[in-house]
Amino acid sequence: MPHVLLVIDQLASGGAPRSVLKLTRALLDSHIRVSLISLSDRVGLPIPEGAEWHVVPFTSANRWEKLRRYQLHARRFDDFLARQETPFDLVVANLHQAHQVVSRSTLAKQAWYCIRSDPWQELLSNKRGWRRGIKRHKVRRLYDSKRIIALSRTNLESLERIGSQPQATRVIPNVLQVENIHRLMQARIAEPELQDTDFCLFVGRLNFRQKRLDRLLEGYLASGVDLPLVLIGDGEDERLQQEVIRLGLQDRVRALGGRNNPYPYMRRASVLLLSSDYEGLPNVLLESLACDTPVVSTDCLSGPRDILVGELARGLVPLEDTQAFGRAIRDITDHPPTIRHEHIAPYLPQTVAAAYRELME
Structure with a gap:
């Protein structure tokens, strides 16, 4: 049975976590094994029966750790992965924190990065001048040469507007039950x-x-x-x-x-x-x-x-x-x-x- 890993920031509230859980149910119903990893201990939404789920959180202890939080979190994530017995046929990171952590992990090249909002609006619209230029560079560094899933064609067009050059792209929408x-x-x-x-x-x-x-x-x-x-x-x-x-x-x-x-x-x-x-x-x-x-x-x-x-x-x-x-x-x-x-x-x-x-x- 194929095995999918879905990584997400949290499973407590919001449209994106609910959409990932609907996707989990759809995959399970299609006879696909699903593992869920929340990068926060905030887990309040009901997990579909049959899904395997884990929590791999990280909390910064000081300012130095906060500056390196994604890298340190990726190390903890890799430690967890090393204890898993079965490989994953597909890895999908959902939401910005998961993108940052997974991109620094051993799964960086295997993963697909699912963008669940408009990247220009979410990441750059509130920046002006040189701050927008710095943020644009960070976004391009994150998504260049990555494999990207977007919920709509316009999400991909927005990423292109930022100047990012992904390795591959797919448009796969949310599940409608x-x-x-x-x-x-x-x-x-x-x-x-x-x-x-x-x-x-x-x-x-x-x-x-x-x-x-x-x-x-x-x-x-x-x-x-x-x-x-x-x-x-x-x-x-x-x-x-x-x-x-x-x-x-x-x-x-x-x-x-x-x-x-x-x-x-x-x-x-x-x-x-x-x-x-x-x-x-x-x-x-x-x-x-x-x-x-x-x-x-x-x-x-x-x-x-x-x-x-x-x-x-x-x-x-x-x-x-x-x-x-x-x-x-x-x-x-x-x-x-x-x-x-x-x-x-x-x-x-x-x-x-x-x-x-x-x-x-």
Whole structure:
């Protein structure tokens, strides 16, 4: 049986750890042995049954160790590997710390490095002048001549923009657990008044910096649709209320807070809206399509352009064009596109597992 090692910074919270665990389940279901290594003792998410998992943490004891933390952590990682009895047919490092540690380890040349966000946005966008130049050099040194997995084509384009020259590249998206989504979306929503009402929907963190809820509200207002806007998520509630009042939308916008199961809302919605400046690969778009609900999204970094193809591209709008966002909401609600199996087929567990199996071959 082929053996895959997945290395990640932590398994406590966040979209990337959850995506790696979904990948783990898909690989196990495809009769591939999986070992998980967390580089932190933060492990709170449920590990799929059948996976082997280990914790190989490192904590700096002083400033000198902090400066050399990746190299020292790699030594501890190598010590752990030396005690393992079976080799790995495939090694995948996920997230930045894992990239830094594995690239200094004995697995450096064997490993694939999975980039789970837009590298330019995550690593360079907050740097200016000479600081950006130094950071660009560090990123190139990390990824040059490496084997790179990206969740979308636009992630790879961003790496090229930095100037990195990988040895090999593959685009393999996150796993979409369609069967689980179809089961969960059958539940009744908690608000009786929404059971038989069409509405627009946002699902995600109530965050203005990345998610640009100001753009969401302004685009919704510009659409002129008479459907209410429902928001599911936690975050900047006070600022959200201020924006709603500023735009005079108090009677049209409902913030429901977080929901453990948003899929019944996706199934009931007329359209799902995403107004972000950037994403990694926006799973919420795929989940909405799995619920047979169309999407309007900004053409942001990165992922929407890869997901919204064919007729679905009618819902893709320029990043800064609020009026176009509004027109797309009106167009999609008046004339919903047909969501076909091929739109989500690349993200099915068996498809993603097959792509990882190809890397072993």
